[in-house]
Amino acid sequence: MNNIVGNTEWNGLPMPRRLGAIVAVAFGVSVSVLDSVIANVALPTLAAEFGISSANSVWIVNAYQLALITTLMIFSNLGDIVGYRRIYIFGLLLFTAASAGCALSEGFASLIVWRAVQGVGAAAITSVNTTLIRIIYPRRMLGRGMGINATVVAVSSVAGPSVAAAILSVTSWHWLFAVNLPVGVVAFVLSRRFLPQNPVRVEGRRFDWRSGVMCALTFGLVMSCVEGYSHGMSLQAWLPMAAVAAFVAWRFVTDQLRRQMPILPFDLLRIPIFSLSIVTSICSFTAQMLAMVALPFILQHSMGYDAVSTGLIFTAWPMVIMVVAPVAGVLSEHIHAGYLGLGGLLVMTFGLVMLGLLPASPSDFDIIWRLVVCGMGFGLFQSPNNSIMIASAPQHRSGSASGMLASARLVGQTLGAALVAFFFHWHDGETTMTPLFVAAAFSLFGAVLSASRIHLPLPEGLRRK
Secondary structure (H helix, E strand, O other): OOEEEEOOOOOOOOOOHHHHHHHHHHHHHHHHHHHHHHHHHOHHHHHHHHOOOHHHHOHHHHHHHHHHHHHHHHHHHHHHHHOHHHHHHHHHHHHHHHHHHHHHOOOHHHHHHHHHHHHHHHHHHHHHHHHHHHHHOOHHHHHHHHHHHHHHHHHHHHHHHHHHHHHHHHOOOOHHHHOHHHHHHHHHHHHHHHOOOOOEEEEOOOOOHHHHHHHHHHHHHHHHHHHHHHOOOOHHHHHHHHHHHHHHHHHHHHHHOOOOOOOOOHHHHOOHHHHHHHHHHHHHHHHHHHHHHHHHHHHHHHOOOOHHHHHHHHOHHHHHHHHHHHHHHHHOOOOOHHHHHHHHHHHHHHHHHHHHOOOOOOOHHHHHHHHHHHHHHHHHHHHHHHHHHHHOOOHHHHHHHHHHHHHHHHHHHHHHHHHHHHHHHHOOOOOOOHHHHHHHHHHHHHHHHHHHOOOOOOOOOOOOO
16 A cells, blocks of 8 residues: 655745746746747748648647647656656756757758657646646635636737747747747746645655556547547548547556556546536637637638738637636635636636627627637636646645646647537538537536536635635
8 A cells, every 4th residue: 555655734835935936837838838829820931931731731730739648647647756846847858958959940850850849848847737836825825826827828828929920020930949948948947946846745656657658549549530530531541540549548448447546547537526627627628729710710711801810809818818817716715616617607608609699790899899708708717627626636646637637628629629620521611600609518518517516515725714
């Protein structure tokens, strides 16, 4: 039987070390989010530079995403064993080195390889960033920490297109990746100085590399099947891949169910409020991505907007999150997070339905107020929901909880994007409002799930006094 050792009474870092630690986490998270957005915006430029098709250029994004999702749960599990601080710093070093590799790339193939390495570094950063917030902040202030994290993600998302446009207007695409280097170095220095070690750990626990390989294969194959189907892969090629994915997933899941501390944390999923919060998170991110991917096509193909105008209008959604998420984090210290999640997702549902009912020739205001409503709802939901997920896990399983939180986001985003592609194929390439109403359905289902958590006891630290 493994023994849990360490400071079980740990309750956050004192000031001003807490401030240095949260800045270190914010820098690492911001650079990984910013880089993803920058690469998306720069795809047309990169396609022209390398003389490749638009479809092939998407691999610059896919290589990053696939590497991230296949290694995410591995790093979160390793964090529980070797330390969240070590995994985070390793991720920063790998991401920064890979950014240098991307910046120095002269060919498409080398850029793809370095982007995949970047994805592994981003997985290490993302896998433990929220559990680091848990041990940085006192229990009663966890919601504030999650609010700051959500704000950093939103700010990075907003800044991405502007940073990419500014860089490409004055210099070559190589600087899209070189810009990560000073931020990565600063984040590394701050992390070394301020981030704490794991407060508790399981004595004698070893990482199961066989399970790690199976985990990577399962997530990689399943996500490849989703991507392949949504992009029109032939059934002759898709069905064998799906069959292999199903077999590998079955073997992996049955093996994990027998383990005391599995990589795929079924022990945490047996905690009702944790599992409900995970599914609610998947629903919310699926709804968000359905709207985020479908709306640019609707605005540009059906309503006459150009790419620049669309990008400017879309900043309304994440900019509202920047304001609402920290407020929601503070509110979660006084109001049950289930109520906040219910209210937030109902507001988001209303906004999505209103987007689906846009007139044929809308004004900018018609679109922007609907996006603001969606951003308000998502921001109100996200911080309290993340707080529940992290706080409901035992301290020695915080890394796995953080990995599940990030995985829920990635699964939701992948599912949302795939559903948009499916609906466009279903309508023979014509734009349709269907994804927006489906997004509203996902958001409403998430609201129902959030309401079902209200009667469940909150984790320690989130309980109302």
